[in-house]
Structures are given as structure tokens and as C-alpha cells.
Amino acid sequence: MNKFVTQTADVIASLGTVIFVLLMTIIAMIFVGHGLYYQVFIRCMLPWQAEIASWVLSFGVETTVLVITCNVKYFGSRKLPLFFAICSGFIVLFFINAFDFSQSQLDLAIRWFMGLLVSGVNFVYSELFVKKFNDMQFTTNLLGELELIKHQSSESNQQLISTNAELTKAKADIDRLVDYIAELETFKKKEMDKVTCKFCKTIFPTIFHLNSHMRNCDVNPRKGEKLSVFEAVV
Numbered sequence: 165m166n167k168f169v170t171q172t173a174d175v176i177a178s179l180g181t182v183i184f185v186l187l188m189t190i191i192a193m194i195f196v197g198h199g200l201y202y203q204v205f206i207r208c209m210l211p212w213q214a215e216i217a218s219w220v221l222s223f224g225v226e227t228t229v230l231v232i233t234c235n236v237k238y239f240g241s242r243k244l245p246l247f248f249a250i251c252s253g254f255i256v257l258f259f260i261n262a263f264d265f266s267q268s269q270l271d272l273a274i275r276w277f278m279g280l281l282v283s284g285v286n287f288v289y290s291e292l293f294v295k296k297f298n299d300m301q302f303t304t305n306l307l308g309e310l311e312l313i314k315h316q317s318s319e320s321n322q323q324l325i326s327t328n329a330e331l332t333k334a335k336a337d338i339d340r341l342v343d344y345i346a347e348l349e350t351f352k353k354k355e356m357d358k359v360t361c362k363f364c365k366t367i368f369p370t371i372f373h374l375n376s377h378m379r380n381c382d383v384n385p386r387k388g389e390k391l392s393v394f395e396a397v398v
């Protein structure tokens with residue numbers, strides 16, 4: 165039930181309903197305008213000419229009103245809808261002889277009320293149409309921007325995932341490199357120890373140089389003696 169009420173409210177508040185009502189008033193005004201113009205044209209035209217001219221003029225005027233109402237944002241003045249609403253009111257007033265003051269007050273009141281009502285409805289709906297149309301365009305633009313942001317966000321996420329994968333790989337490479345360096349340092353220390361004099365800690369280019377030095381090393385307590393096979397570095 166609530167869904168039905170909400171859907172009905174959405175339909176009533178939609179731009180389509182505003183356009184529908186606007187079109188109904190315009191169609192009605194085409195007939196009223198035709199009646200008025202015919203009364204004027206018949207005095208100076210043949211009946212068939214007056215008939216055609218009234219229909220064409222009435223249709224032309226009301227179409228102009230519709231087009232101007234829909235495109236009012238392109239005009240400097242926003243008073244155009246008001247102007248056309250007043251014109252519509254006068255068309256009705258002239259058509260129903262509202263200026264014939266020989267009628268009873270009640271008849272006059274009814275006619276004037278109809279004229280004012282048509283003016284009011286025309287003005288309110290033309291204003292409503294413009295505001296609804298602007299709202300719809302704003303919503304459409306907003307949805308477009310939202311889609312664009314979602315698309316950009318998705319791309320950024322993809323880049324982030326890719327960058328994270330690269331970072332993980334780089335971290336693994338660095339860890340491997342650190343292990344290699346540690347192994348290399350250990351290896352280097354071992355190789356250096358092989359050519360370092362254990363007495364004076366001097367480093368020599370080869371084991372032969374070291375062996376010949378160690379025998380004569382100043383710090384060697386047994387300087388001059390031949391090194392045993394355990395002491396000599398091979």
C-alpha cells in the first residue's frame with residue numbers, strides 16, 4: 165500500500181505530469197483562441213478563410229507559448245511566462261464576453277473567475293515546468309558526475325592493487341638482496357681471515373705472502389722459527 169502511495173506521489177510530482185497538464189491547457193486554449201479569432205476574422209474574411217486563419221493563428225500562438233515556456237532560460241527576462249499567462253486570461257475573457265457589463269453580476273463574476281483561473285493555471289504550470297526541468301537536468305548532471313567519479317575510483321583502485329603487488333615484489337627482492345649481502349659479507353670475512361696475520365692483523369694479497377710474513381712477523385713470539393703445518397695457512 166505504501167509502495168502504491170509512493171509511486172502515485174512520484175507520478176504526480178514528475179515532470180511528465182507537469183508537461184501533460186501544460187499540454188491540456190494549451191490544447192484547450194487552442195480551441196478558445198480559435199473561437200475568439202474567428203469572431204474577429206469573420207468580419208473581414210470569407211468563412212472558410214476565417215476558419216483556417218483562426219485555427220492556424222491559435223495553434224501558432226499556443227505553440228509559441230509552449231516553446232517560449234520550455235526555453236525561458238534563454239531569455240533575459242523571466243517575466244515572459246507571466247505575460248503569456250495574462251494574454252491567455254484575456255483571450256478567455258474576450259471569448260466568453262466578460263466585458264459585456266450588461267450581464268448579471270453573477271455571470272460576470274463566473275466569467276472573470278474563469279479568466280483569472282486560466283491565467284493562474286498557465287502561469288503556475290509554466291513556472292513549475294521550468295523549475296522541474298532544471299531539477300531534472302541538475303539530477304542528470306549529478307548522476308553523470310557520480311558515474312564519472314565511480315569510474316575514476318575504480319581505476320584508482322586498480323592502480324592501487326597493481327602498485328601494492330609491485331611493492332610486495334620489490335620488498336621480496338630487497339629481502340633476498342639483504343640475504344645475499346649478508347652471505348657475501350660472511351664469505352668476504354672468511355676470505356680476509358685467510359690472508360690476515362693472526363699476530364699483527366695485517367692483511368696480505370695472497371696466502372703465500374702471509375706465510376712468508378708470519379715467520380718474520382715482529383709480533384710473532386716465535387719469530388724466525390719455521391711454522392708448523394697447523395700454523396701455516398694453506
Ligand SMILES: [Zn+2]
Binds near residue numbers: 362363378381382
Ligand atoms: Zn704479522
